[in-house]
Amino acid sequence: MNTESSPVFLQVENLQKSFGGVRALKGLSFKVVPGIIKAIIGPNGAGKTTLFNVITGIFPPNDGAIALNGKFIEGCQAREIARLGVSRTFQNVEVFGRMTVLENVMVGRHIQSRAGIISTGLRLLGMRQEERQIRESAMHHLAFVGLENRTTELAGNLPLGEQKLLEVARALATDPKILLLDEPAGGLNTRETEGLAALIHRILEQGITVVLVEHDMNLVMDISDEIMVMNFGEKIAEGKPKQIKNDPLVIEAYLGEEVDYSDL
Amino acid sequence: MTKITLTGQLVQYLFTGVTVGSIYAMVAVGFNIIYNVTDIINFAQGEFVMLGGLIMVFFTVTAKLPLPLAFVLTIAAVTAVGALMERFTINPLKNASVLTMIIVTIAVSILFKGIAMFVWGKDPYIFPPFSGSKPLFIYGAAIQTQTLWVLLMTAVMVVLMTIFFKKTRYGKAMLACADNPEAARLVGIKVNTMILISFALSAAIGAVAGAVITPISLMEYDRGALLALKGFGAAVLGGLGSFYGAVVAGVLLGIIESMCAGLVSSGYKDAVALILLLLVLYVRPSGLFGNVEASKIKEF
Amino acid sequence: MRSSNRKALFGLTLFLILFPVVAMNVSAIGHYLDVMIFVGIYCLINMGLSLLMGYAGQISLGHAAFFGLGAYTSGILCTKLSMSPWLAMIAGVGITALVAYIVGVPSLKLKGHYLAMATLGFGVIVHIFFNEEVSLTGGPSGFSDIPGLSILGFSLDNDLSYYILVWSLVVLTLIFSLNVIHSRIGRALRSLHDSQVAADAMGVETSRYKVMIFVLSAMYASIAGSLYTHYVGFLSPSSFDLFLSIKLVMMVVVGGMHNIWGALLGTWLLTFLGNEWLHVFHDFDILVYGAILLAVVMFLPDGLVHLVPRVSRVWKRG
Numbered sequence: 001m002n003t004e005s006s007p008v009f010l011q012v013e014n015l016q017k018s019f020g021g022v023r024a025l026k027g028l029s030f031k032v033v034p035g036i037i038k039a040i041i042g043p044n045g046a047g048k049t050t051l052f053n054v055i056t057g058i059f060p061p062n063d064g065a066i067a068l069n070g071k072f073i074e075g076c077q078a079r080e081i082a083r084l085g086v087s088r089t090f091q092n093v094e095v096f097g098r099m100t101v102l103e104n105v106m107v108g109r110h111i112q113s114r115a116g117i118i119s120t121g122l123r124l125l126g127m128r129q130e131e132r133q134i135r136e137s138a139m140h141h142l143a144f145v146g147l148e149n150r151t152t153e154l155a156g157n158l159p160l161g162e163q164k165l166l167e168v169a170r171a172l173a174t175d176p177k178i179l180l181l182d183e184p185a186g187g188l189n190t191r192e193t194e195g196l197a198a199l200i201h202r203i204l205e206q207g208i209t210v211v212l213v214e215h216d217m218n219l220v221m222d223i224s225d226e227i228m229v230m231n232f233g234e235k236i237a238e239g240k241p242k243q244i245k246n247d248p249l250v251i252e253a254y255l256g257e258e259v260d261y262s263d264l
Numbered sequence: 265m266t267k268i269t270l271t272g273q274l275v276q277y278l279f280t281g282v283t284v285g286s287i288y289a290m291v292a293v294g295f296n297i298i299y300n301v302t303d304i305i306n307f308a309q310g311e312f313v314m315l316g317g318l319i320m321v322f323f324t325v326t327a328k329l330p331l332p333l334a335f336v337l338t339i340a341a342v343t344a345v346g347a348l349m350e351r352f353t354i355n356p357l358k359n360a361s362v363l364t365m366i367i368v369t370i371a372v373s374i375l376f377k378g379i380a381m382f383v384w385g386k387d388p389y390i391f392p393p394f395s396g397s398k399p400l401f402i403y404g405a406a407i408q409t410q411t412l413w414v415l416l417m418t419a420v421m422v423v424l425m426t427i428f429f430k431k432t433r434y435g436k437a438m439l440a441c442a443d444n445p446e447a448a449r450l451v452g453i454k455v456n457t458m459i460l461i462s463f464a465l466s467a468a469i470g471a472v473a474g475a476v477i478t479p480i481s482l483m484e485y486d487r488g489a490l491l492a493l494k495g496f497g498a499a500v501l502g503g504l505g506s507f508y509g510a511v512v513a514g515v516l517l518g519i520i521e522s523m524c525a526g527l528v529s530s531g532y533k534d535a536v537a538l539i540l541l542l543l544v545l546y547v548r549p550s551g552l553f554g555n556v557e558a559s560k561i562k563e564f
Numbered sequence: 565m566r567s568s569n570r571k572a573l574f575g576l577t578l579f580l581i582l583f584p585v586v587a588m589n590v591s592a593i594g595h596y597l598d599v600m601i602f603v604g605i606y607c608l609i610n611m612g613l614s615l616l617m618g619y620a621g622q623i624s625l626g627h628a629a630f631f632g633l634g635a636y637t638s639g640i641l642c643t644k645l646s647m648s649p650w651l652a653m654i655a656g657v658g659i660t661a662l663v664a665y666i667v668g669v670p671s672l673k674l675k676g677h678y679l680a681m682a683t684l685g686f687g688v689i690v691h692i693f694f695n696e697e698v699s700l701t702g703g704p705s706g707f708s709d710i711p712g713l714s715i716l717g718f719s720l721d722n723d724l725s726y727y728i729l730v731w732s733l734v735v736l737t738l739i740f741s742l743n744v745i746h747s748r749i750g751r752a753l754r755s756l757h758d759s760q761v762a763a764d765a766m767g768v769e770t771s772r773y774k775v776m777i778f779v780l781s782a783m784y785a786s787i788a789g790s791l792y793t794h795y796v797g798f799l800s801p802s803s804f805d806l807f808l809s810i811k812l813v814m815m816v817v818v819g820g821m822h823n824i825w826g827a828l829l830g831t832w833l834l835t836f837l838g839n840e841w842l843h844v845f846h847d848f849d850i851l852v853y854g855a856i857l858l859a860v861v862m863f864l865p866d867g868l869v870h871l872v873p874r875v876s877r878v879w880k881r882g
Contacts, residue, residue, distance in 0.1 A: 090765075121744050123743050304677075
């Protein structure tokens with residue numbers, strides 16, 4: 001099957017997920033076509049991060065289907081999904097704090113390498129060549145996000161903005177077809193956010209589809225091709241940034257977040 | 265004739281099982297008290313039982329104190345040991361990893377074992393049963409009166425613990441810590457104090473167990489580890505954190521072990537409890553009586 | 565290999581060459597060669613334990629069982645079936661790996677305290693097995709007359725030759741382990757230690773690697789067990805009890821569990837303490853052990869090896 005010609009890259013149908021009695025996703029459906037930047041927005045607690053966690057296999061869904069290139073992946077293990085070309089970053093940064101920056105990205109190359117315990121233990125020739133490739137590729141991805149001068153530092157010692165970039169480099173190192181960014185601009189200053197927008201565009205140029213969850217509306221409106229709006233585990237709107245800006249349901253959802261009278 | 269003997273034997277095994285099981289139950293409850301408040305499994309739990317037994321020997325045999333006084337002093341001494349342990353080893357290590365906490369409590373258990381060996385040597389000790397050594401005969405089985413003391417003490421402990429956790433201010437506060445330490449702190453509960461009390465209390469229960477079992481099974485310095493392991497087995501079997509589960513599972517474990525020792529092989533009796541522990545851990549870590557969802561929400 | 569490791573390896577090799585020269589010429593420490601053989605045997609086990617604890621973040625309180633399995637397999641096959649010791653050693657490694665795999669798969673699904681108790685329970689069960697299967701193991705009194713080792717007809721029956729054998733194996737295993745640590749597998753292990761969820765998302769087969777390292781560490785312990793058997797020539801269950809499992813973990817922790825060199829340092833220190841220097845204390849060595857372990861965990865959580873860079877800095881400053 002030719003994956004490039006497939007019009008729908010990621011398809012989610014009627015996805016449901018509950019935690020105890022709380023229904024975080026209530027039958028969500030949407031599509032992502034290849035080669036775009038798609039943003040998912042919505043008030044806190046709308047279920048955006050849960051959606052990412054279910055797509056990447058951290059939790060299995062209670063019901064519904066997720067298809068990647070026509071292949072159903074719901075309920076697969078996280079590591080299997082990673083091998084299918086889905087990579088991600090985390091809202092609450094999850095770098096490997098006690099490893100160096102370079103080593104973090106080298107872990108990203110894990111699924112693209114295969115040396116086993118015997119060939120690594122004995123440092124066989126093939127393993128040494130592979131190790132050199134892993135290192136070169138990791139350096140390349142670090143340079144891509146602009147962290148090439150930080151390689152030997154411990155990841156845990158980097159400032160938040162750089163940790164977020166490191167997560168992007170690590171995710172890119174897996175050679176993903178689709179990259180899920182969970183609030184990449186959270187905690188960044190204006191200058192860093194501008195850099196991030198440029199970075200996301202460059203990622204797209206590499207042929208990688210980008211889906212991001214983000215609160216920074218300027219960034220979202222600026223870079224997205226499509227936006228999906230979620231509230232209380234459901235999709236309330238979907239379309240081009242212009243359409244979303246003027247959608248009454250969206251305005252209501254966001255007003256409701258800012259001035260929540262129902263809780264008083 | 266053989267029939268009566270068999271019944272007698274079975275009754276004998278049953279009583280032995282319930283007795284030993286009660287001790288496992290008390291160790292398991294000790295684990296649960298600390299686990300509920302701190303999420304720590306105290307590997308030195310068995311050492312409290314060992315210390316309870318040996319200190320009781322000291323007060324009754326060496327110091328020749330009257331039994332009730334010796335009993336109270338023993339509990340007080342071991343309680344103090346538990347409190348000291350918390351103050352000097354657990355309290356300073358806030359935010360340590362699980363691995364570190366495991367190793368710390370193991371280190372303390374080795375230390376207690378070493379101290380006990382230093383003081384009492386390697387020989388097993390005994391002191392006379394609480395109410396004489398003349399056995400009772402039930403269905404042809406000879407039952408030591410001390411067995412009844414063990415059962416009585418277990419029952420008393422169950423009642424006291426229930427009252428403590430359900431009725432008293434401290435007990436309720438400790439349960440609150442177990443539920444949500446941050447929230448407990450916010451409403452003004454001193455979580456530090458509660459952790460201290462949990463160690464003291466669980467040491468006290470260990471002391472009671474050690475004091476009542478020593479006239480039956482003797483006590484020596486290195487008994488703690490196996491007691492802890494089996495007590496932990498009972499705690500897991502009953503659902504970690506569950507109080508009644510621990511008691512039921514402890515007694516059950518004791519009976520299974522004693523039946524196996526009597527009817528199958530005495531050499532493998534220790535293995536039976538442990539194999540059971542492994543099976544439960546592998547197949548149903550939430551325990552026989554706990555349900556999987558509830559194992560997340562700690563209940564006492 | 566990293567330059568710091570290369571330097572340390574060079575230092576270790578130099579020490580290992582000089583040690584017998586000194587020990588055999590100073591009569592007061594002549595028997596230290598014998599102690600060093602035990603140090604080497606325990607180092608083999610503890611390098612595996614260090615990989616497991618320090619790098620994979622998993623605890624095992626049952627490694628004495630794997631040590632024992634290797635020892636008993638070697639002993640039984642050599643005496644009862646007159647098998648060649650080297651074949652028996654390989655058979656021991658195979659059997660131990662199999663047992664470790666069977667125990668490891670379900671055990672390593674458990675976390676923290678549960679895993680600790682499960683491995684502890686496993687260790688005690690194996691110890692009971694050694695005690696009870698009298699026809700196979702000789703029961704509590706064990707069995708003796710286990711033949712020594714020889715290479716190409718050259719018998720390794722004196723301390724020096726056995727020292728060379730044991731420590732060659734230690735150095736080779738160390739190099740193997742260091743290579744694993746500084747590879748994709750080592751990085752995968754350390755990554756799951758830092759963030760399991762991110763490691764999963766990077767496609768690292770976390771559970772597979774945990775089991776792999778568990779089995780590898782059991783294999784190290786099994787080889788150590790075989791070497792022990794042929795050196796001592798006598799086996800009894802008391803050499804493989806619960807306290808040994810705990811002592812092994814102690815050695816790793818005291819030396820520094822996040823560094824394989826720490827395992828070597830801790831093993832060396834505690835074995836010499838236990839076999840030699842604590843004899844002054846006679847029976848209450850347990851007390852001293854407990855105190856040392858507690859002090860290290862409380863005040864030096866990264867272990868003694870953590871002091872080495874500081875000491876060398878002071879040294880260089882002169």
